[in-house]
Amino acid sequence: MTKLVYSIFLISLIVSCSTPVENELRKTIVTKENAKDNQSITENKQPVSIKIEYERFQPNQIHGIEITNYQIETTHSFDSINIVIAYSDGDLESSAAPTSWGDRLIMMEGDSILFESKPVGDPYQYEPFFYRNSENNKVIIICQLGDEENYGGEAFLLQNRTIEFIGKIEVESPYETEYNTNLIEIIRVSELENTLYFNFESDSLINLKMEDRIKVKNDSINYKYEHKSFELIGL
Numbered sequence: 001m002t003k004l005v006y007s008i009f010l011i012s013l014i015v016s017c018s019t020p021v022e023n024e025l026r027k028t029i030v031t032k033e034n035a036k037d038n039q040s041i042t043e044n045k046q047p048v049s050i051k052i053e054y055e056r057f058q059p060n061q062i063h064g065i066e067i068t069n070y071q072i073e074t075t076h077s078f079d080s081i082n083i084v085i086a087y088s089d090g091d092l093e094s095s096a097a098p099t100s101w102g103d104r105l106i107m108m109e110g111d112s113i114l115f116e117s118k119p120v121g122d123p124y125q126y127e128p129f130f131y132r133n134s135e136n137n138k139v140i141i142i143c144q145l146g147d148e149e150n151y152g153g154e155a156f157l158l159q160n161r162t163i164e165f166i167g168k169i170e171v172e173s174p175y176e177t178e179y180n181t182n183l184i185e186i187i188r189v190s191e192l193e194n195t196l197y198f199n200f201e202s203d204s205l206i207n208l209k210m211e212d213r214i215k216v217k218n219d220s221i222n223y224k225y226e227h228k229s230f231e232l233i234g235l
Contacts, residue, residue, distance in 0.1 A: 050192075051191070051192050055131065056184075060076065067106070072086050082107070084107075103126040104117045105154075124146055133191065136159075142154070144181055150172055152183060166230050170208040195226040198225075203218055
């Protein structure tokens, strides 16, 4: 009986002594497994795409800018550059089929012209509106076009002191506004993964691609600007 009690005591002592080691070993195994799981989650985690919203802003409007052979209509100044809307007769009198006359957008730095858009003729309205965001240095300029009725606009992208023509916006709001800024009142600009989107907050739109200014339902109609391609989607 004494030997049996001694044997039981010895076994209990061994088990008691070995338990911390086993626990530590178990902790080590669990920790390594968790680390592997966390590494796997990190490797499989995709970067989250953030939608950037553009907000309209109003640059300072200045006076006194002069350009030879141009009639200056408006000049807006920001970030040491001037965005000028100007008219020129161009080849109106010298050509039977003039192409270089009318209003256009000009970007200037000091007295130097850095960019000049193609002229749009002599509309009653060719007015610039400006949009920027808090994430990058891109600025979108949309020029509202109008005569007796508004007829869309032109969009430009300004970045790193370089400006490029995005394209013509060939839809319009069917609702008149006090200051004839029908398009500007409904257009919303955003960016996702370096792609620009132009959406319209209106239940319907005027399709300017049709001669009769047909009114259509706005079923997620939008423009997308990607890789220098300006695409109208949903119409």
